[in-house]
Amino acid sequence: MGRKRVPRLTTDDLVRLKTEPTAEESTTDAKPGEAGKAPAAEAKVTPEESAWRERVRAARERAKNMEREADEAELRITQLRNDLGVSGQSSRYRNETAAQLDDAGRRLKELRAAARKAASDLEELLQYGRQKDYKEEAPAQATLEGGKPNEEYYRTRYAALLVDLKDAERLLHLYENRVKDLNQRILLNTGSGDNFYAMQIQQDRDAMQEKLKGAQAAREEAQNGLDSLMEEARRMGLPAGIFR
Numbered sequence: 001m002g003r004k005r006v007p008r009l010t011t012d013d014l015v016r017l018k019t020e021p022t023a024e025e026s027t028t029d030a031k032p033g034e035a036g037k038a039p040a041a042e043a044k045v046t047p048e049e050s051a052w053r054e055r056v057r058a059a060r061e062r063a064k065n066m067e068r069e070a071d072e073a074e075l076r077i078t079q080l081r082n083d084l085g086v087s088g089q090s091s092r093y094r095n096e097t098a099a100q101l102d103d104a105g106r107r108l109k110e111l112r113a114a115a116r117k118a119a120s121d122l123e124e125l126l127q128y129g130r131q132k133d134y135k136e137e138a139p140a141q142a143t144l145e146g147g148k149p150n151e152e153y154y155r156t157r158y159a160a161l162l163v164d165l166k167d168a169e170r171l172l173h174l175y176e177n178r179v180k181d182l183n184q185r186i187l188l189n190t191g192s193g194d195n196f197y198a199m200q201i202q203q204d205r206d207a208m209q210e211k212l213k214g215a216q217a218a219r220e221e222a223q224n225g226l227d228s229l230m231e232e233a234r235r236m237g238l239p240a241g242i243f244r
Contacts, residue, residue, distance in 0.1 A: 049134045056129065056136060059122050066118070068167065070111040071174050077104045078177045142232075149236040154229065158243045161226045168219035175212035182208060 045053075080101040084094060129136075140153040182205035189198050233242060 049132070052125075052129055052132070052134050053137055056125060059125060063118065063122060064163075064167075066111070066115070068170065070108065070115055071170055073104060073108045073111055075170070075174060075177070077101065077108060080104060142236075149233070149238055151238060151242060154233050154238060154242060157229055158226065161222050161229065165219060165222035165226065168215055168222055171215040172212070172219060175208055175215055178208045179205060179212055 080097055083089075084097045084101065089097075128134075140150055140156060142150055142153050144150050182201055185201050186198065186205065189201060192198070230243065234240070
């Protein structure tokens, strides 16, 4: 059997995958007082592992960006549907909106299909790294040698938390729309006699409500993380303008 090919991800790759925590994310789970400790000296990294790290980094960043694009496309569809339902609009406006809605629907299907493909590609790349015992690059530490605060760490972490907050708010809107849509389907199905369909919709609605709760928790976690980071930076004696 020949050597397994390492997947190559293109700029068109999309992904909606909850991957294992990155090295940076794992630091948020550290016990109090451990986050700023310098890590043990890293073993020498081979050119192959370094190249793998770069591919994973680029793929993960691309995945996040494209995930946002797919979600925003779905939010756009909801907005178009709402616009189409407004009374008093001209026939021309309604026809143009309907055409935009059709285009957006096709685009969303393309994005979701590409996301599933990219999810498989990314998982294969990560699996290859596990087989090789490759590790992703350790994140910057909160303190430098001698205990001096690392300003770059605080700026980078702050930017990442802002992105997390925005992502959580976007998902919050997305799941709110889905729950609303499923509730409307339940109402329309009331009295139809199709109990199986009614049960399926209710299960879908319950599952989506759980995702909504998760998005709400993620938003709160990101906001709390921002508040904690700013307070920690203040205690470390860093200027308030560091996060501007």
